[in-house]
Amino acid sequence: MEKRVVFRNKVLPYLLVAPQILVTLVFFIWPAAQALVQSFLQEDAFGTSSAFVWFDNFVEIFTSEEYLGSFRVTLVFSFAVAAIALSVALLLAVMADRALRGATAYKTLIIWPYAVAPVVAGVLWFFLFNPTVGMVAFFLKKFGVEWNHTLNGGQAMTLVVVAAAWREISYNFLFFLAGLQAIPGSFIEAAAIDGAGPWRRFWSIAFPLLSPTAFFLIVVNIVYAFFDTFGVIHAITRGGPNYATNILVYKVFNDGFINLDLGGSAAQSVVLMAVVIALTVVQFRFIERKVHY
Amino acid sequence: MADVSIRNVTKRFGKTEIIHGVSCDIREGEFIVILGPSGCGKSTLLRLIAGLEEITSGEIAIDGRVVNRLEPAQRDIAMVFQNYALYPHMTVYRNMAYGLKIRRMPAAEVDRRVRAAAGILELSELLDRKPRQLSGGQRQRVAMGRCIVREPKVFLFDEPLSNLDAKLRVQMRMEIRKLHEELKITSIFVTHDQVEAMTLGDRLVVMDNGAAAQIGTPLEVYERPANLFVAGFIGSPAMNFLQAEVAADGRRLVLPDGLDVALPGAGVPARAGRRVILGVRPEHLEPNGGRADGIRLAVDHVELLGADTLVHGRCGSMALTVRLADVQRIDKHAVIVLHAPPEKLHLFDPETKARIEK
Numbered sequence: 001m002e003k004r005v006v007f008r009n010k011v012l013p014y015l016l017v018a019p020q021i022l023v024t025l026v027f028f029i030w031p032a033a034q035a036l037v038q039s040f041l042q043e044d045a046f047g048t049s050s051a052f053v054w055f056d057n058f059v060e061i062f063t064s065e066e067y068l069g070s071f072r073v074t075l076v077f078s079f080a081v082a083a084i085a086l087s088v089a090l091l092l093a094v095m096a097d098r099a100l101r102g103a104t105a106y107k108t109l110i111i112w113p114y115a116v117a118p119v120v121a122g123v124l125w126f127f128l129f130n131p132t133v134g135m136v137a138f139f140l141k142k143f144g145v146e147w148n149h150t151l152n153g154g155q156a157m158t159l160v161v162v163a164a165a166w167r168e169i170s171y172n173f174l175f176f177l178a179g180l181q182a183i184p185g186s187f188i189e190a191a192a193i194d195g196a197g198p199w200r201r202f203w204s205i206a207f208p209l210l211s212p213t214a215f216f217l218i219v220v221n222i223v224y225a226f227f228d229t230f231g232v233i234h235a236i237t238r239g240g241p242n243y244a245t246n247i248l249v250y251k252v253f254n255d256g257f258i259n260l261d262l263g264g265s266a267a268q269s270v271v272l273m274a275v276v277i278a279l280t281v282v283q284f285r286f287i288e289r290k291v292h293y
Numbered sequence: 294m295a296d297v298s299i300r301n302v303t304k305r306f307g308k309t310e311i312i313h314g315v316s317c318d319i320r321e322g323e324f325i326v327i328l329g330p331s332g333c334g335k336s337t338l339l340r341l342i343a344g345l346e347e348i349t350s351g352e353i354a355i356d357g358r359v360v361n362r363l364e365p366a367q368r369d370i371a372m373v374f375q376n377y378a379l380y381p382h383m384t385v386y387r388n389m390a391y392g393l394k395i396r397r398m399p400a401a402e403v404d405r406r407v408r409a410a411a412g413i414l415e416l417s418e419l420l421d422r423k424p425r426q427l428s429g430g431q432r433q434r435v436a437m438g439r440c441i442v443r444e445p446k447v448f449l450f451d452e453p454l455s456n457l458d459a460k461l462r463v464q465m466r467m468e469i470r471k472l473h474e475e476l477k478i479t480s481i482f483v484t485h486d487q488v489e490a491m492t493l494g495d496r497l498v499v500m501d502n503g504a505a506a507q508i509g510t511p512l513e514v515y516e517r518p519a520n521l522f523v524a525g526f527i528g529s530p531a532m533n534f535l536q537a538e539v540a541a542d543g544r545r546l547v548l549p550d551g552l553d554v555a556l557p558g559a560g561v562p563a564r565a566g567r568r569v570i571l572g573v574r575p576e577h578l579e580p581n582g583g584r585a586d587g588i589r590l591a592v593d594h595v596e597l598l599g600a601d602t603l604v605h606g607r608c609g610s611m612a613l614t615v616r617l618a619d620v621q622r623i624d625k626h627a628v629i630v631l632h633a634p635p636e637k638l639h640l641f642d643p644e645t646k647a648r649i650e651k
């Protein structure tokens with residue numbers, strides 16, 4: 001059932017949403033518009049002059065081997081992060097759901113890591129794998145694995161993927177757990193009576209019922225990996241070694257603020273914006289259709 | 294088809310015991326109804342039989358095999374849940390076929406059984422629908438179909454009709470009974486609706502607070518309730534209870550307002566002079582017709598139901614209800630004297646609450 005608040009006062013509702021609109025304008029629409037304008041301009045390094053160059057910036061980035069490389073890195077990174085974050089979270093949620101059916105006392109405990117994870121995670125992983133002082137790096141060395149993500153691109157990618165996924169796991173976990181808990185026990189019991197073992201019950205009953213949640217999370221996780229992982233990259237690898245972890249958002253920052261190629265950087269962010277918009281449209285399309293059943 | 298034997302089964306959740314030693318032998322092909330008020334442990338007992346809960350002590354055997362330690366899947370039972378529990382993402386066909394596919398039945402046999410069940414239940418047109426595209430009654434039938442195709446030893450039903458409207462409930466009740474007559478599969482049916490219980494069951498298990506208060510045919514339970522609880526629970530409007538004393542000769546009952554009623558046969562001489570509870574059903578009281586003995590009813594209000602008339606009032610300080618045939622014009626505040634046929638009287642011991650045999 002839908003609940004609507006009805007305002008008598010004609011002005012009040014606008015006043016109430018005004019701060020939100022203001023924030024959106026100042027921090028989102030305005031910079032986005034700036035970036036859009038900027039992407040059509042070419043500026044010299046000192047910012048003293050600029051020229052309108054039509055689509056030159058876009059042509060340049062899409063013909064640049066470095067940019068296309070960054071795109072590939074981003075795709076690998078995003079799908080790896082989403083895959084790991086989703087599957088680990090699902091596994092944990094299934095185990096938690098088992099423990100929770102019946103008992104309620106654990107529930108709050110299980111949510112704790114979520115409060116801790118985002119802040120500590122980046123630093124934690126950085127120190128664990130630090131080639132000189134890190135515990136994990138130390139043990140890996142003992143087992144004959146020479147760990148140095150500052151030199152080895154594959155290792156660097158692994159590390160940022162794990163660190164980025166780690167942050168998402170607790171978020172995904174909560175959604176999966178809520179989804180699992182919302183499945184009436186009688187479905188699972190009916191399947192048990194029908195002769196399905198735990199594995200089969202999960203894949204044929206629980207998982208399909210969870211698919212709207214899973215789909216939602218896939219999109220959210222990819223968006224996260226695409227755009228919200230700047231901090232992880234910056235803290236751990238700074239895009240290196242040799243561009244191995246130079247994902248698109250990091251490249252935007254690098255080209256714009258370090259290399260001061262404002263036009264190119266703006267063109268890249270416009271491309272990223274297009275990606276977000278596309279993902280959002282996909283998301284809404286599917287959610288509106290309430291995902292098949 | 295199989296017999297089910299329940300021996301001294303108890304169930305504890307944590308520290309609270311919910312089922313206190315229930316025993317019942319269910320014969321092959323019998324339709325047993327477990328009846329009782331909300332919260333008395335009917336569903337729990339059914340879930341113990343299904344294997345969805347583990348029994349704390351006692352023994353349950355299906356077809357002579359003790360199933361205490363067996364998983365639900367190994368017990369060869371099928372269950373209709375109160376909310377039907379149809380898999381929402383599967384079509385009607387797949388819902389019914391699910392259990393068979395898991396048991397690795399050849400596809401042709403699966404198809405044959407599903408279509409046969411769909412035919413019996415008039416679901417043939419609906420096989421491609423999802424549960425949400427069905428009406429309540431159709432869902433109910435799909436839930437039954439899912440059980441039938443399995444051809445299990447025992448059917449379990451947990452209040453399967455309680456989500457349907459009154460008319461559909463009566464219709465489905467008859468269909469379930471008809472289906473049982475065709476298939477003759479041992480069935481255990483939980484309900485709190487006594488009309489359902491009386492019409493469906495070969496025998497009833499009347500439960501009170503986790504114990505079986507009485508096990509018997511619907512008629513036995515109605516005519517010879519084993520204790521005050523069963524007497525008060527079965528029948529609508531409920532049986533009247535009056536405090537009475539057995540006269541010195543043991544053959545008559547003295548009621549508080551001085552009137553007395555005869556007991557059948559030799560009466561209860563062993564209880565002469567003792568207090569008892571007299572139970573008499575509203576439908577068994579009739580206008581006195583000038584006899585000497587009787588029960589005096591001070592009328593409070595009258596309900597005209599058309600086919601019969603309910604008269605509510607008091608006998609002394611105790612509430613009393615009478616059901617009279619046809620429309621009866623009776624004034625409020627009138628006093629009528631009623632006759633209770635001796636063979637329709639029930640006596641109960643005020644201490645033990647048990648029936649006193651006459």
Ligand SMILES: Nc1ncnc2c1ncn2[C@@H]1O[C@H](COP(=O)(O)OP(=O)(O)OP(=O)(O)O)[C@@H](O)[C@H]1O
Nearest residue numbers: 306307311329330331332333334335336337338485
């Ligand atoms: N898993 C459980 N843990 C603790 N107590 C339970 C559990 N399941 C049932 N109970 C308790 O056992 C008692 C009997 O419950 P049950 O569901 O068997 O009642 P019922 O006779 O089926 O009632 P209704 O007609 O309302 O369905 C209730 O007091 C209930 O609170």
Ligand SMILES: [Mg+2]
Nearest residue numbers: 335336337452
């Ligand atoms: Mg119940």
